[in-house]
Amino acid sequence: MTVPNLKQTAKPVKPKTNWSRMDEADNFAKTVKLFRQGKYDEDSFRRFRLQHGAYGTRMTSDYAMVRIKLPAGEIYPHQFEKISQLSEQYSIGNAHFTTRESIQLHWVILEDVSEILRSLAEVGMTSREACGNTVRNVMCSPLAGVCPDEAFDSTPYALATAKFFLRNPMTQALPRKFKFTFTCCEKHGMARIVDVGLIPQTREIDGETQRGFKIFLGGGLGNKSFVGHQLEEFTPEDDLLYTSMAVIRLFDRLGDRTNLARNRLRYLVNEMGWEKFQNLVLKERAVVRATQSVITRLKVDTIPNEVRQPIRISDESGESTPDGYARWLKTNTVKQKQSSYHSVFITLEAGDITSNQLTAIADIIQDFSAEGKARTGFNQNVALRFVHEDDLVKIYSRLLRVGLAKSGALTMTAPIGCSGTTSCNLALTNSHRLAKEIQRKFLDLKLDEDGDLSGSSIKISGCPNACGQHSIATIGFFGGGARVGKDMYPNYQMSLGGRSDGSAMLGEICLRVPAKRVIPVILKIIELFKEHKKSDDTLQSWIHRVVNGNEDSQIKSLNDIKKVLEPLTIPPTKEDDPDFYLDYGSDTSYHTKTGKGECAA
Amino acid sequence: MCCLSGTVKITTDVDSLRSEIRDKSVRVIDVRREADYKQDHITSAVNLPLATLLSDDSPERVLKLVNSMGIDDETRVVVYDDTFGALASRVAWTLEYLGHSDVSLLETTYGNWKSLGLENDSQIPNFQSKEHSMKLQSNILATSDYLESAKTRDDVILIDNRERLNFLEQHIPGAISLPYRTLASDGKILRPKEDMKRLLENRGVTENSEIITYCGSVGTLSGLAYYALKSAGLSNAKLYVRSFKEWKNLQKPTEKQEDASYWDLSAE
Structure with missing residues (x-):
């Protein structure tokens, strides 16, 4: 380790990969x-x-x-x-x-x-193949490399996979888009709701530790969502690329190129049946492995990233701890497996950030992150990792100054909202604004501090397609229109009990909730939960039990919840409550209006 | 167009200005507020706060101001501000409109000048007032009436230089959006010529057209765009100096991007 040098500014860390082509x-x-x-x-x-x-x-x-x-x-x-x-x-x-x-x-x-x-x-960045029928952004858990529960850091594998498939001729005209997600561990999830999801794992062979993955195939969220299937017990790291290639080749060959609405891998898997598809993948992989004219490998760069000595301003005697620090610390930071280091999550309102804030983050990374870079997260957010525990108060003050210290980043007060009618052709409602409204209200109510609600999530899509990932939310919504006589109002279908971790399941449809009743309905659900919960229950565990029919209190099923909520969803007359008939962010009467979709994940 | 001939540089680089100041061959105008000017300014600069100019920018008044700054028809003038060139552009354009041909913008802002450690002081220079002539250059001015009739012509391009959200919300029908931020690059108030040409060409803004720029209220952002066009060799440009504020007050037609809640995408 280097000796801390208090005066020296940390040297900027340079990206290892240039993804662009001028x-x-x-x-x-x-x-x-x-x-x-x-x-x-x-x-x-x-x-x-x-x-x-x-x-x-x-x-x-x-x-x-x-x-x-x-x-x-x-x-x-x-x-x-x-x-x-x-x-x-x-x-x-x-x-x-x-x-x-x-x-x-x-x-x-x-x-x-x-x-x-x-x-x-x-600056070495690209938008190439960020849309279209190709391999989309290869994701990796924002905690990969720092997660206490991970077998090993999957980041180098994600980067190598992205590099291999970017501009690769075999991925330029797939039947439909194709998504990879690498994660860190079961708990941090997301591996079962994507075309190819990967969780790192190891096994011992003759006293040697071998790296590999649990690979899940055929999951995905959309108009019709599916949970992925695990291909085999253990896929060794040497087989990672062959497996990926095999799946892409099969999808390319067998995927539906005519029916746009049903041509993702998950439909192919569903129609064919998992066992048959699984068999095909294993056979195809053998073919891929045997027929490479040259040895095709992932270039996995496992040289550990440099962890710099972060800048330490030693004399901070005059500065007191700002208000809200404890709340922020509890709801926005995670202890890393590296002792003394934390990952700090910045929550944004439905993912929106100003140009000034972007510049501010650049400076804050430079001053506080010992790895000198940041990671975007699964929830329209940003993670700054390798922040030393002694610097947490300081980084909080800095974030506070630029409006980036909103608490609740890792709680249900940070809902996901897709772009909705702010820019998307397919949207039926302003899901984006609704997510912001919920966040503002719930932070006012300090729901982020409520431990019972930790682990729960709210996710909102502006149409039945699942860009807002509503089907894996504890409380999920997707938008549509409804009418009373001639008058239309924005409406959401609510589902309960979705999750993307080791017990991944899709949320079950509960009832339709008018846009302007979404907040009261969620609050009512929380009230019901508080009334009926067992001592160690969280909202997530309680809803999970209800949805799966394992609850023994008065509220035994989704139908029981529905009955309680229904009165809240009855439309008032337009004369009594004209606001009910307007969508958030709009002062003109509501109509559903859509253009041609291009699939907006 | 004789007085707008290509020999006058649109922007002046830092080193040229420094040597012109040393040679006493230039009148430098600082358009920042008086208080800022008094604190410090580029050595030898005179102060003409934009607000002072705008309080009455009739040609007669402008002539008096120009005379009082010791500027005659032959004086070389360089204008600067600390607002990415927009305020300086508005003043430079006013001089040009009066008929003064030799006026350039400093290529960078005062803040940048100062951070480079270049000559500045708080001395207020002494000089004699001079007599400037008045030859109004109506070919660089667009009035609302002119704009209204020109707009219908195919060879006229109207450019809105306000921020994109403002444009989406409301603009003059037929205008294209080119936010003022697009014009600058890396510490300079204007992009390099080739960069600017490429940007404009992509947008279909070419020398075959007459181009009219406008912004929110007083022609500052669009003044910068006026000079951006000239820097790319597009000299057939006019400034709608009273801009959108007047257009709206006159209750002329406006247009908006319908059916999208784009404001909710903003993080403000």
Whole structure:
């Protein structure tokens, strides 16, 4: 270990991988011109645009959304600064963190996308294959490498997988999008709700520790969601790439290319039946392994990352601990397996962040994270890892100053809301704003401090497609419209009991809740839970028991919950409560209105 | 257009200005607030706060101000601010409109000048007032009436330089959005020429068009855009100096992006 040097500023950590290619920016600009001149047909252009990470925007062809993919969620300070700058130049002065560890710039003029690609290339970032029918951002748990429960750090494997498949000819025209998620452990989850989910594990063979994975296939969230199946007991690390290739080849060959609504891997697995698919994968893998003309390997870089001596400002005598610190510490930080270090989670309102805050994060990483970079998380959030425990008060003060110290990051007061009617063509409701409203209200009520609610989650999608991941939420919602006579109002289908950990299951539909009744309904559920809970119950465990029919109190089933909630959902007349008929963030009467979907995860 | 000939540089680099100051061959105008100016400013600079200019920017008044700063038709003028060039642009444009041809913007802001440790002091320079002529350059000004009729022509491009959210919410029909932040790069108030040309060309803004810029209220952000266009070689540009504020007050038609709650995507 180096001797702490109090005056020296830490040297910036440089990314190991350059994901970009400058020529793609020029090519994009050229292609947009051809398209506008009518020399490129609409369908081909859309495929091209999506392949480069530019997604369509609600009710207009003038604007695009640019999705910047961050393999394994890794992002460096100078990259934060660049995104801050881009958000002011080409977007609406802020950026949006997604549930798949990407960052989106919305309301970008299509003709400006190439300028963004150019700037991204300057800092080694890419939006290539962030959308479209290809391998999407390869995710990795934000706690991989620091999680006390993990067998080993899966990050290098996630990065190597991303590198292998990016721009790989075999992934350029898949039947549909294809997603990998590496995680750290069973508890931190998400491995069973994706096309390929991986949890690191080890086994002992002749006294040697062998690394490998539990691989889950065919899970996924959407209009119809499925939980993935484990391929085999133990997949050794040498078989990781062959297995991935085998699954992609099968999907490429057998996937449904005609029916857009049913062409994800999970439908193929479901229609074929798991055992048959499992068999095919194992056989295909043998073929892949045997027929490589050269040895094809993942380039897994397992050289440990440098852990720098973070800057320590030793004289802080005058500074007192700011209000709210204890609450923030409890709900936003996690102890790492490395002693004395914490991971600090920054929760954003439904993933939105201003350009100034992006710049501030860059500085804060530089000053406090001993690994000199950050990770985007599963919940539209950011994790700063390797923060020394002696620095927690200081980092809290810094975050507080720039409005990034909102508590409840790891609780149900930080709901997920997809972009909804703020920019998505498919959205029926303003799920994005609803998530913000819930967060504001629940933080006011200090629900983040309630230990009984820990481990529970709220997730909201603006339509039946599951970009907001509603089906794995303890309390999930997806949007739709309902009507009283001629008058429409925004409405949500509520499901209960979803989870993505080792006991992964999809939430069960409970009832429809009008948008303006969502908050009272959630509060009523909490009230019911408090009334009927056993002493060591959490909201999650109680709902889980009810949903699975194992509860013995008065509330025994979803139907019992429904009966209690129903009175809250009865529409008032328009005269009595005109606000009921408006969606959040809108003062004009509500109508459902959608355009063509391009699949907006 | 004789007085707008290509020989005048749109921006002046730091070193050129320093040598011009040493040679006493330039009048430097600081457009920041008086209090800021009094604290310190680029050596030899005079102060013309933008607010002072805007309180009455009739040509007669501007002429008096120009004379009082010791500027005649031949004086070389460089303008700077600490607001990414937008305020300086508005003042430079006003001089140009009056008929003064030799005016440039400092390529960087005062804050940056100072952080580079370049010459500054708090001395208020002495000089004699001069006589400037008045040859109004109406070809660089767009009034609301002019804009309304020009807008219908195919060869006219109207550019809105406000932030994107403001544009989505409300804009002059037919305008394209080019937020002022897009114009700068790496410590300079304007991008390098080739970069600017590429950006504009991608957006279909080419020299075959007459281009009119506007912003929120007084023509600062759009003033910067006016110079951005010129820096890319697009000299057929006009500033709608009264901008969107006047347009709305006149109750002329506006347009908005419908059917999307884009404001809720903002983190403010």
